[in-house]
Amino acid sequence: MFESAEIGHSIDKETYEKAVLELREALLEAQFELKQQARFPVLILINGIEGAGKGETVKLLNEWMDPRLINVESFLRPTDEELSRPPQWRFWRKLPGKGRIGIFFGNWYSQMLHARVEGDIKDARLDQAINDAEGFERMLCDEGALIFKFWFHLSKKQLKERLKALEKDPQRSWQLNPLDWKQSEVYDRFVRFGERVLRRTSRDYAPWYVIEGADEYYRSLSVGRIILEGLQAALKHKGRPKLQPHAAPLMSSLDNLSLLDSLDLSRKLDKDDYKEQLATEQARLNGLLRDKRMRGHALMAVFEGNDAAGKGGAIRRVTGALDPRQYRTVPIAAPTEEERAQPYLWRFWRHVPGRGQFTIFDRSWYGRVLVERVEGFCSEADWLRAYGEINDFEEQLHNYGIVLVKFWLSIDKDTQMERFKEREEVAFKRYKITEEDWRNRDKWDLYVDAVDDMVDRTSTEIAPWTLVEANDKRYARVKVLRTINEALEAAFKKD
C-alpha cells in the first residue's frame, strides 16, 4: 500500500513554481465555484507519518486558497465538553457547511491509530473504530460531502533523516504528537496498523491517497492537484453529488516516476546459479506442499504481468516440481455467459482451493483494474469500486488461512519488442503473438498507471504484491518460486 510512496518522488523547484502559479489560480476558481453552488461541503483528512509534511501541507493549502472559506480543525486533546459526550460529537460540531472546506487534522483515524499503536486498544476495538469511521463517511457522502483522505508517508530511512533535521529546529513542538517516533517499533506498528486502516476504509467514494512526503515540492503539488481534480469533477457533476466515486487518475505521478520504473530490470542469474537455485526452490516447494501443516492452509498464486513477460514459463517452473494432483492451473480469459450473469468476483470464488490445495491463476481478478480499466470494458465506477471489493475478498481468503501470493512480472519495452519479434519469427511460438498484443503495447503507459494504482490499493500486509524483474527469465522464475516458498514458510511458522 505504501510501496509507491517510497521510491523517491521529487520535482525540481522551477517546475514546481511554474505549476503552482496555475494550480493556485485554478484552486481559487474552484473554491469560488464551490461557494457559489453551495451544494456540498468538502472534507480533507490529513493523516500519516510524523514529519511527512502534514502541517506544512495544511499551511500551504490555506495560503493557496481563500482561508475564509476553510476551517482548519485540529482535534488534539478533547475539551471537557467533548469528553462528556459520545466520541463522534466533536467531529460533528466542526463539520464544514455546504460550500465550505474543512481540513481535519488529528481526526478519527489519528485517534484510533494512536490508541492501537500505544496498545490502549486491541484489534477488535480497532476494527470497531474502523467500522464506525466507514459508517460516518458513508453517511456524509450520502448527504453529498466530498471527502479526500491523505496519508503522508515516509520510509523508515526517510523518517530517521527527517527526525534528525527536526531535532535542530527549536520551534518544533513535540507535545502535539505524543508517539515517540524515534523508536523504530513505533514506526513499524504505525505502518502496520495504518495499512489495516487504509485497506478497510479506502472506498470508491472516499479513497485514500498515499503521498510520499519526503520531497516538499512533489508532496505539495500532488495534494493540490488531487484536490483540484476531485473538486472540479464534483462541481461539474450535475444533480446531487452523493456517493460519487472519485475521479481517476487515482495518483498524480507528477514526476513521471512510477513504481515499475523503480525496479532494477538488469537483475539476472547466470545459467549455473539458475539451475542450482531452481532445483533447490522446486524441491523446497514440493516439500512444503507435502508438509502436514499444509492441511490447515491452501495456496493461491496469481500471475499478472506485461505481455511476453514470461508468465507461462514461470508457471511451468512452479508446476514442474509438482505432481499434477498437487495443483490446478486456472487460465482466466473472457468470462463465459454463465459468469457474466454473476457478480464480478463469482468466477474467481468458484476456483478458490480447498484446504491443502494449490491453485495457480494465470491472470486473475485483477483483470478488472488492468485490462478492463484500460480498455473500457467496465465503467469507471466499477473498477474504482473493485479495489475495495478485492481487498475484502482477499481478507476472507487470508482469514481462512489461505496463503495468497501475487506476482506482477515486469519487463521493459525493448525486451517486449525483442520477444514479440522472436515469437513472430519462430514457427512454434507464433501462436503466442496476436494483434491484441500489439494493441496492448500501444497502451503501455496506461498500463503503467493501472499497475501503479493496483499495487498502491491492493498490496496489503495480508496479500502483498511481489513485483518481479523479468527481463531475465531465469532471475524471474527463481524469484517467483522463492517468494512462494517464503510465504508458505511464514504461514506455517505462525501456526
Added chain:
Amino acid sequence: MFESAEIGHSIDKETYEKAVLELREALLEAQFELKQQARFPVLILINGIEGAGKGETVKLLNEWMDPRLINVESFLRPTDEELSRPPQWRFWRKLPGKGRIGIFFGNWYSQMLHARVEGDIKDARLDQAINDAEGFERMLCDEGALIFKFWFHLSKKQLKERLKALEKDPQRSWQLNPLDWKQSEVYDRFVRFGERVLRRTSRDYAPWYVIEGADEYYRSLSVGRIILEGLQAALKHKGRPKLQPHAAPLMSSLDNLSLLDSLDLSRKLDKDDYKEQLATEQARLNGLLRDKRMRGHALMAVFEGNDAAGKGGAIRRVTGALDPRQYRTVPIAAPTEEERAQPYLWRFWRHVPGRGQFTIFDRSWYGRVLVERVEGFCSEADWLRAYGEINDFEEQLHNYGIVLVKFWLSIDKDTQMERFKEREEVAFKRYKITEEDWRNRDKWDLYVDAVDDMVDRTSTEIAPWTLVEANDKRYARVKVLRTINEALEAAFKKD
C-alpha cells in the same frame, strides 16, 4: 422492531383467495419480465422464528411462480467441500444468475444467530459476522442484485401454541433446526440477537421486512405483495438497478390493522390517582437525576405524536418537578439556514447532552421519516436511508451511556377533533391551532403508515419506542414519567 408483528394480523380465506389469483398472475408476469431483461438477479433471504411459516412460504412462492427460474437453497450442514473453504464460498456458489431468483434458507443470518444463541460466539464475533454480511450484500447490490430479507416473527405466546400444534405432526423433522425452541430462553435470546442483527443490517438498498407469521393467509399474501412490488419497481427502473433503495411502502398492512390501532386508547386515570401518581413519579425523577450514578449517564427524551396529543402538557409535567438547571428543552422546527447546510443529523447532534444532563426534544430527528416523508420535503431515498442512519446515531448515544426514551403520543381522530375545536374556541389556546394542523389531519392515514414503519424500523432494544395512549391526558402524563424513571433505573442497575 417486532412490535407490529405481534398484533394479530390476519385476513379471511375469501379475501385471500381472491387476492392470490391476481397476485400469482402478476408475479408470473414479473418473473417472465425478469428473465427477459436478464439484467439483475433476485435474492430472497428467509429468516426468523421457528414455526412462523418460513418453509410454508417458500413452498408457496415456488408454487406461485415458475420454479424453473427459482433456486431454493437451504444451507444446512456444510459439505466437506464447503468446510474446506472460506465460509462465504458456499453462498457464492449458489448465487442466482441475472434473470433468476434465489431463495436462501439457512443463510448467513441463520448461521450467525444460531451460533450466538447457542453461545458458540460472543458479541464481538457476531458484530464481525454482521459487518461481513453487510459488505457482502452491499457488493451484491452494487453489482445490481435485488435483495429481499424476510423475518418471520411470532410472539412468545404464538410460538408456544405453534409448537404444541407441531408436536402432533409426525412429519415434522426436528433435525433441521437444532435450537430447542421449547426453552423460553432460546426465544428470548433469538429475538434479542435477532433485533441486533436486523437493526444493523437493515439498509435502504436491502431492508428487512418483518412479517407476523401466525396467520397463514396474512403472511403469504404480505410476502407475495412485497416481492411483487419490489420486483416491479426494479424492473421499471431504467439503467443499472444498482444500489436502489427498495420501493415504499415498507410494510404491506393488508388487513388495515396498524400498530396504532392496537392501542387501547380508553385507558385513563381518575383525578385522585393521577395526582398521587404524578407526585410520586415526579419526585422519583427528581431523585434519579440527582443520583450520583447519573454522572455516568445522560438522558434524552424524544416527544412525537399526533397534533393536539398533548406533547406540551406531558413535557411540562416532566419538567415541573425539576430545577431549570437540570434540563433543557429543544423545540424542533424547520431547520435554519446553517442547519440546512449540514447533514441531516447535525442539528440534533449539536444538542446531545453532556454527562449528567437531561435534554428534552419536542419533536426530533424522526421528523425526516414523519413529516418530511408525508409532505415530500425530502426525497424517498433520503427518508428510506434515514432509518439506518438514525439507528446508527442512537447506537452511538447508547454506547456512550446515554439513556434514550422515545414517546409517540397517540390519540384517535375524534379526540383530535374535540381538541382542535376547543382550541379554536378558547382564546388563550387559539395560538395553538393553525391551518397546518387541519392539513395534517387530512393526511391522518399517511401518518399512521409512517408511524408504523418508524416503530418497526427504529424501535430497538437499545432505544425502544413507547407508544402512549393519550386520549386521557392524565394517563399519558403518568405513563411518560414512569417510563423515563424506569429507563433510568434500569440503566443505573446495569452500572
